[in-house]
Amino acid sequence: MPDLILTEEEQMLQTTVRDFVDREIAPRAREADEKAEFQWDNWRGLADLGLTGLGIDTKYGGSGPAGYRQVSIAAEEVARGDASTSVSWLAHLALGAACIARFGTDEQKERLLTPLASGEAVAAFALTEPSGGSDAAALQTTATERDGTFFLNGSKMFITNASVASTIVVFATEDRSKGYKGISAFLVQKDSPGLTINP
Secondary structure (H helix, E strand, O other), rough: OOOOOOOOOHHHHHHHHHHHHHHHHHHHHHHHHHHHOOOHHHHHHHOOOOOOOOOOOOOHHHOOOOOOHHHHHHHHHHHHHHHHHHHHHHHHHHHHHHHHHHHHHHHHHHHHHHHHHOOOEEEEOOOOOOOEEEEEHHHEOOOOOOEEEEEEEOOOOOOOOOOOOEEEEEEEEOHHHHHHHEEEEEEEOOOOOOOOOOO
C-alpha cells in the first residue's frame, strides 16, 4: 500500500498552492464560471508558481522530475478553488505537454516545451470525436501523407484548451487495417491551414 503521509516537500507544495488558490483563484471562481472563459489570471498565477512546467525537464525551463503525487497534490488544491482551472492545467500538463516530453523529437521538445513550461503557451489534447467519444480504437479522423507532409481530416469535440492552445496533440488513423496500431499523434499548431476551432 502506498504511503499516504505527505513528505515535507509535498506539504510545502500543498501549502504554497493552497495559499495561492485561497488568495487568487477561489474568490473569482463564481464570476469566472459565469463568464465561461479561459481564466488567464489563474493561468499566469500557476505559471508564476512553476506549475505549468511541473515535471518538465529543467533544460526546457520546467521544474524537473515530478511524480504523480506532486501533480495530484497541486491538482487537488487548484480544483478546490476552481475545478475548471484545474482541468485546463491538467490537460495542458499531463496530456499535451507530457506527450511532447515523452514522445517528441529533440527539435519538437526544444521548440515547444520551453513556452509550455513557462506558461507562455498552452497545450491541448485532441482525442474525443463526435462519433466515438474517447474510444481511441474507433477514431474517424484520418492522416494521409503526401510528399512528406501529413494532412489530417476529421472532427474532434470537447477538447479542453482548444480555443487558447498554441499546440494541439491530435490523434488520427493512418491505417485502419492495423487497428489501434494504425493510430498516430500529430502536433498541430493553432495557425495551421484548414484548422477551425469553434467554441
